[in-house]
Amino acid sequence: MGNIxxxxxxxxxxxxAQSWWIASELCRRDSTFRIDQDYADGSRRLRVSRDLPRDSxxxxxxxxxxxxxxxxxxxxxxxxxxxxLSEDNAHAWVNRIESKFGWAPGPxxxxxxxxxxxxLIAQILASTVNQSHQIRAISWNSMLxxxxxxxSWLSNFEGVQxxxxxxxxxxxxxxxxxxxxxxxGVIVLSESGLAFRRDGHKQIxxxxxxxxxxxxxxxxxxxxxxxxxxx
Numbered sequence: 001m002g003n004i005x006x007x008x009x010x011x012x013x014x015x016x017a018q019s020w021w022i023a024s025e026l027c028r029r030d031s032t033f034r035i036d037q038d039y040a041d042g043s044r045r046l047r048v049s050r051d052l053p054r055d056s057x058x059x060x061x062x063x064x065x066x067x068x069x070x071x072x073x074x075x076x077x078x079x080x081x082x083x084x085l086s087e088d089n090a091h092a093w094v095n096r097i098e099s100k101f102g103w104a105p106g107p108x109x110x111x112x113x114x115x116x117x118x119x120l121i122a123q124i125l126a127s128t129v130n131q132s133h134q135i136r137a138i139s140w141n142s143m144l145x146x147x148x149x150x151x152s153w154l155s156n157f158e159g160v161q162x163x164x165x166x167x168x169x170x171x172x173x174x175x176x177x178x179x180x181x182x183x184x185g186v187i188v189l190s191e192s193g194l195a196f197r198r199d200g201h202k203q204i205x206x207x208x209x210x211x212x213x214x215x216x217x218x219x220x221x222x223x224x225x226x227x228x229x230x231x
Contacts, residue, residue: 014129015067016066019045019066020046020122020125020126024115024118024119026097027115029109030108031114032050032051033048033051034048034049034174035048044066045064048097062100065078069081073100079093113191113192114173114193116193116207116219121137123216125137127224131228136180138177156199157185158196159194159202160175176189178227187223195222204219204223
């Protein structure tokens with residue numbers, strides 16, 4: 001289901017990709033931010049907040065919902081996606097979020113493994129938005145349960161077992177799984193800066209690839225082919 005306002009209908013493939021771009025850009029500009037994901041109102045939503053202990057309570061955050069829009073930025077509870085996407089300046093809503101929550105950054109933070117992971121997810125979703133099979137990025141903790149060891153398909157990803165938390169414990173570093181239609185992932189990305197591919201392909205050190213020239217496309221060349229080829 002998409003966002004509907006004044007007769008406008010926005011497919012979630014567009015709003016999810018834009019959610020990830022806004023969230024990843026906030027984290028690129030200030031590396032103390034993190035992205036969490038949960039499930040509400042029938043959709044997976046993103047929440048961006050400072051990287052504080054998850055039991056801190058009352059942490060200021062912005063919510064990006066693929067149907068409802070952005071939460072808490074104006075007189076209405078939600079700023080709709082038609083309003084967000086009607087803005088000519090792509091950074092306008094990033095700036096408004098920072099201003100609203102008092103997050104205006106100083107100099108842009110140096111790239112971290114976490115912010116690089118988020119940027120790669122955002123770019124993959126943007127690059128595949130017109131593919132016939134939608135790509136989904138799902139947080140291991142929020143969507144796949146606390147015992148990933150029970151999912152035998154993970155054995156298809158060489159090396160991923162080395163970063164899994166003990167069964168029943170919070171996954172740290174967080175993992176993001178890219179799915180293409182079905183219920184089996186095609187890539188596992190760790191916020192520690194590692195990518196795990198299927199069927200015997202070696203893991204990729206994302207930061208090592210990125211820092212050679214500081215071009216995101218250098219890393220995407222290794223990540224996009226398995227996403228596009230998966231059945």
